[in-house]
Amino acid sequence: MQPDLELVQVGPETSFKAWAHGYPYRTVRWHFHPECELHLVTHTSGTFMVGDHVGSFEPGHLVLIGPNLPHNWISATEPGEVVPERGLVLQFTRESIAAAARGFPELAGLETLLGDASRGIEFGPGLAGPAAALMTELIAATGVRRLAVFLELLDRLAHHPRRPLLGPEYRFDPGAATAGTINHVLAHIDTHLDHDLREADLAALCGRSASAFSRLFRQHTGMGFSRYVNRLRIDRACHLLMAGDRPVTAICFEVGFNNVSNFNRQFLAHKGVAPSRFRASHRLVAAPAGGPAPGGRSPRRAAPATLSPIPTAETFP
Numbered sequence: 429m430q431p432d433l434e435l436v437q438v439g440p441e442t443s444f445k446a447w448a449h450g451y452p453y454r455t456v457r458w459h460f461h462p463e464c465e466l467h468l469v470t471h472t473s474g475t476f477m478v479g480d481h482v483g484s485f486e487p488g489h490l491v492l493i494g495p496n497l498p499h500n501w502i503s504a505t506e507p508g509e510v511v512p513e514r515g516l517v518l519q520f521t522r523e524s525i526a527a528a529a530r531g532f533p534e535l536a537g538l539e540t541l542l543g544d545a546s547r548g549i550e551f552g553p554g555l556a557g558p559a560a561a562l563m564t565e566l567i568a569a570t571g572v573r574r575l576a577v578f579l580e581l582l583d584r585l586a587h588h589p590r591r592p593l594l595g596p597e598y599r600f601d602p603g604a605a606t607a608g609t610i611n612h613v614l615a616h617i618d619t620h621l622d623h624d625l626r627e628a629d630l631a632a633l634c635g636r637s638a639s640a641f642s643r644l645f646r647q648h649t650g651m652g653f654s655r656y657v658n659r660l661r662i663d664r665a666c667h668l669l670m671a672g673d674r675p676v677t678a679i680c681f682e683v684g685f686n687n688v689s690n691f692n693r694q695f696l697a698h699k700g701v702a703p704s705r706f707r708a709s710h711r712l713v714a715a716p717a718g719g720p721a722p723g724g725r726s727p728r729r730a731a732p733a734t735l736s737p738i739p740t741a742e743t744f745p
Contacts, residue, residue, distance in 0.1 A: 444520035488556035494546035548593030
């Protein structure tokens with residue numbers, strides 16, 4: 429059975445994703461993704477699979493998985509039983525660590541850890557408690573503190589006893605797994621986000637009826653087609669708003685919306701503020717005290733009492 433490709437949604441203001449999930453849950457299936465994943469089981473026991481390795485797990489089971497390694501944890505629960513929290517998850521790219529290490533040589537030691545993760549790593553006893561505390565804090569942390577907790581967690585992992593799950597002979601071809609499936613459709617959406625995307629056309633692209641495609645899409649992404657496309661477009665708009673001085677109207681059309689009113693409505697629904705206020709708020713944060721904002725203009729001084737916090741992608745409805 430070919431694994432599904434999971435799309436890991438990381439917000440425009442974050443470099444990694446930390447979260448908790450219960451069981452059953454939509455991502456609990458045989459799947460893979462380009463990101464590294466740290467997976468800590470907090471409740472239930474059962475069987476887990478990483479590549480061609482099959483083992484058992486119980487609370488405290490801690491595994492680090494490298495990019496594009498198929499994996500799944502199946503809990504031994506009663507029929508109809510719902511577990512509010514089954515595990516804690518951290519997802520990040522190996523490239524982000526490599527890029528950071530070019531500026532901070534102290535991080536170079538993490539490369540050995542991430543190299544070992546390409547075969548899957550199971551950590552020995554004694555780390556689950558500290559890891560759970562750090563991962564729980566990571567979910568709620570923001571700013572520099574969030575980054576500090578992330579690095580502390582990776583440092584703990586790097587210095588703790590571990591064993592590989594897969595042998596050097598194991599191979600997995602993610603290209604073969606994605607060919608001819610809905611993953612091809614998701615790649616099409618990403619590369620044609622500025623085009624008029626219709627659900628019926630994409631259903632035909634993967635050889636499904638409209639109703640079957642709709643069910644498959646929701647099962648795969650956890651959301652409907654329109655919400656998924658709008659979310660990607662708003663994420664891309666956020667990057668453009670923070671990166672320069674292009675007019676909001678130009679950004680609206682560049683990310684695929686066909687009218688400004690709909691763009692403003694969707695942006696407000698997802699981010700809690702209008703596009704222009706989102707840009708102004710980030711410039712107030714980014715600009716040096718008394719200095720110009722990006723682009724050489726002095727930022728407008730909004731009253732602190734009326735400036736709302738900017739929600740992250742994790743708060744999308």
